[in-house]
Amino acid sequence: MTQTPPAADAPIQHGAGQPLPWEPVLMTAVGRKGGRFLPDYLLRGGYQGLAKAVQEMDPVSVIKEISDSKLLGRGGAGFPTGVKWGGTKRNPGPRHLVVNADESEPGTYGNRYAIDADPHGLIEGMLVCCFAVGIQQAYIYIRGENLYGAEVLEHAIKEAYAAGYIGRNILGKEGFDVDISVTRGAGAYVCGEETALMESLEGRRAQPRIRPPFPIEVGGGLFGRPTVVNNVETLMCVPHILVRGAAWFASIGAPACPGPKLYTISGHVNRPGVYELPMGTTLYDLIYKYAGGMKRNQTVKAVSPGALACQLLPGTDLNVQMDTATLTRPPHWHPPFGPVGFGAGGIIVYGEETDIVQVVARAAGFFARESCGKCVPCREGTHWMQDVLSRIAHGHGRPRDLGILEDVTRNIGGRKTLCALGDFSVNSVASALRLFRPEFEAYCNGHARSNAAGSGVPLAAG
Amino acid sequence: MSLSQAARARIVNEFIPRYPSKRAALMPSLWLAQEEAGWLGPAVFEEVGELLDLHATDVASVASFYVMFHRRKIGDRLIEVCENPSCFLNGSDQTYARICDRLGLDSGHGGHGMQTTSDGKVSVRATECLAACDYAPVVQVDLRFYGPVHEADVDAFLANMEAFSIQGKASVSMANGPQAVPVDGWEAHAPPAPGSAA
Numbered sequence: 001m002t003q004t005p006p007a008a009d010a011p012i013q014h015g016a017g018q019p020l021p022w023e024p025v026l027m028t029a030v031g032r033k034g035g036r037f038l039p040d041y042l043l044r045g046g047y048q049g050l051a052k053a054v055q056e057m058d059p060v061s062v063i064k065e066i067s068d069s070k071l072l073g074r075g076g077a078g079f080p081t082g083v084k085w086g087g088t089k090r091n092p093g094p095r096h097l098v099v100n101a102d103e104s105e106p107g108t109y110g111n112r113y114a115i116d117a118d119p120h121g122l123i124e125g126m127l128v129c130c131f132a133v134g135i136q137q138a139y140i141y142i143r144g145e146n147l148y149g150a151e152v153l154e155h156a157i158k159e160a161y162a163a164g165y166i167g168r169n170i171l172g173k174e175g176f177d178v179d180i181s182v183t184r185g186a187g188a189y190v191c192g193e194e195t196a197l198m199e200s201l202e203g204r205r206a207q208p209r210i211r212p213p214f215p216i217e218v219g220g221g222l223f224g225r226p227t228v229v230n231n232v233e234t235l236m237c238v239p240h241i242l243v244r245g246a247a248w249f250a251s252i253g254a255p256a257c258p259g260p261k262l263y264t265i266s267g268h269v270n271r272p273g274v275y276e277l278p279m280g281t282t283l284y285d286l287i288y289k290y291a292g293g294m295k296r297n298q299t300v301k302a303v304s305p306g307a308l309a310c311q312l313l314p315g316t317d318l319n320v321q322m323d324t325a326t327l328t329r330p331p332h333w334h335p336p337f338g339p340v341g342f343g344a345g346g347i348i349v350y351g352e353e354t355d356i357v358q359v360v361a362r363a364a365g366f367f368a369r370e371s372c373g374k375c376v377p378c379r380e381g382t383h384w385m386q387d388v389l390s391r392i393a394h395g396h397g398r399p400r401d402l403g404i405l406e407d408v409t410r411n412i413g414g415r416k417t418l419c420a421l422g423d424f425s426v427n428s429v430a431s432a433l434r435l436f437r438p439e440f441e442a443y444c445n446g447h448a449r450s451n452a453a454g455s456g457v458p459l460a461a462g
Numbered sequence: 463m464s465l466s467q468a469a470r471a472r473i474v475n476e477f478i479p480r481y482p483s484k485r486a487a488l489m490p491s492l493w494l495a496q497e498e499a500g501w502l503g504p505a506v507f508e509e510v511g512e513l514l515d516l517h518a519t520d521v522a523s524v525a526s527f528y529v530m531f532h533r534r535k536i537g538d539r540l541i542e543v544c545e546n547p548s549c550f551l552n553g554s555d556q557t558y559a560r561i562c563d564r565l566g567l568d569s570g571h572g573g574h575g576m577q578t579t580s581d582g583k584v585s586v587r588a589t590e591c592l593a594a595c596d597y598a599p600v601v602q603v604d605l606r607f608y609g610p611v612h613e614a615d616v617d618a619f620l621a622n623m624e625a626f627s628i629q630g631k632a633s634v635s636m637a638n639g640p641q642a643v644p645v646d647g648w649e650a651h652a653p654p655a656p657g658s659a660a
Contacts, residue, residue, distance in 0.1 A: 205527040
């Protein structure tokens with residue numbers, strides 16, 4: 001990992017040396033000395049979106065601008081941000097903003113990177129939201145493992161308080177008061193689900209709530225108050241929309257869900273990493289143009305387009321556009337399990353040497369350990385899937401096991417649980433069974449790939 | 463084992479006023495208590511509960527939900543190896559096994575239960591995705607991320623972890639382009655003590 005520091009005036013490039021099709025919008029801090037500190041953020045045009053909102057616009061026009069930009073939430077659900085803000089504002093205060101920085105989906109790491117590089121971008125987005133919706137207390141909930149990110153944020157918040165961007169009468173606007181604090185989780189994947197996250201923030205076990213009432217409503221949000229829950233990346237888009245205009249934002253990438261996107265790509269690619277590209281970049285371009293192609297020149301066997309909670313895409317489907325709209329519509333819709341899903345744009349690429357049964361067994365183990373235990377189908381079913389898959393992966397599978405697996409997946413998925421963890425826990429398993437059934441059958445008939453059976457040892461190293 | 467005066471003061475003066483409900487101060491309070499003692503025992507549940515008007519059983523039920531809160535003493539250092547798909551594809555199982563072997567632990571233990579060396583110096587366990595998949599296989603030591611740590615790197619890693627630190631660095635992909643300068647300067651700005659961001 002040694003590298004020569006580049007010349008200061010070198011052109012901005014990404015990854016395998018491929019020039020980006022554009023100038024990055026969100027990742028302007030990368031490679032700048034002290035890029036994550038307030039002075040550099042101001043040099044890069046920081047807090048101008050907030051200034052424009054406060055000095056030239058009113059809350060209603062800010063929400064309209066965000067709605068016009070067609071910004072969809074980047075956390076996975078793809079809910080229109082403007083609608084969420086407007087809905088929260090219609091309900092009586094006090095209201096809260098919660099930033100979901102619990103990013104725990106295996107294969108997803110854009111938020112960690114964005115926070116490390118540009119914490120003030122997030123804080124400015126939060127402040128714009130607080131101004132537009134009328135919020136005085138905002139909380140950032142960050143996963144416990146990411147201590148470094150929490151420290152970066154704490155430091156940035158201190159800087160912003162000292163400079164008057166957080167606190168009382170912000171930017172001289174009478175009555176525009178906001179407090180921001182950081183709360184650390186302590187290792188629970190389910191906290192990425194917004195109602196579980198709020199339970200955790202309130203000091204409880206992170207178990208999802210029954211909806212309705214929804215978080216934007218009285219009784220449904222944090223401390224029972226109307227609450228906006230936004231993803232880190234969503235809020236980081238906001239200042240740029242205000243500065244450059246909704247029309248500019250809406251013109252980037254896929255028309256149905258426009259904007260810049262932090263794609264994170266990992267697995268069997270030569271250059272795993274974070275790539276900021278327009279929404280709707282094709283999977284082929286992501287793998288071969290930016291991520292440097294496949295390790296050991298293998299072909300692509302399958303891809304998890306939105307990390308582990310999404311269905312697998314076959315390696316023959318590389319021309320698919322990677323965006324929320326494409327991956328949630330036919331032909332990327334497989335009854336009874338629903339859309340393939342885009343998640344938060346965490347792409348895991350499996351090469352032909354991957355033993356998909358081992359991967360899926362691991363996925364099942366993950367969801368079984370992370371199930372919060374509130375809803376029966378998920379609490380019981382994920383462990384059942386894990387038991388069966390573990391047996392298969394260790395070479396003791398029986399022919400009838402595949403039928404059991406199909407039955408269990410159908411009985412967890414399909415809106416039978418309060419949150420998406422249960423629904424999505426079956427996605428990898430069910431799609432792998434659909435796409436690679438002969439491999440499972442081989443395991444169950446005593447013909448497991450010899451270097452994997454029994455040992456739990458993966459096929460690929462290095 | 464009990465909370466220090468400083469910790470009690472911080473809970474009362476800093477954490478409780480931060481939220482509209484006393485109970486919400488529980489997560490930061492538990493973090494603070496764990497930083498002091500290394501783990502959370504029944505006495506801490508009582509004390510934190512008293513400060514936040516919660517029953518000790520209630521506090522324990524919350525603490526036990528989260529895997530990062532330890533309810534028994536663990537080693538002085540905690541090494542956790544990610545075993546989720548991106549790290550698995552890059553050989554995390556071998557990394558885990560090699561670390562266990564080097565420390566005299568059971569490498570076939572396979573998993574999320576924690577093992578501690580007999581001298582009480584190091585605990586090891588597998589963990590879920592650490593959100594640093596560009597550095598797979600990733601290892602977390604006392605809440606800092608290191609990678610990539612392949613099987614062949616384990617000896618060097620155990621001897622000098624800092625050489626593998628990814629924190630404050632740009633993503634691997636970034637490291638190959640002219641943007642490759644680590645996002646530096648952070649350390650120069652008086653880094654907070656580990657864990658102070660409770």
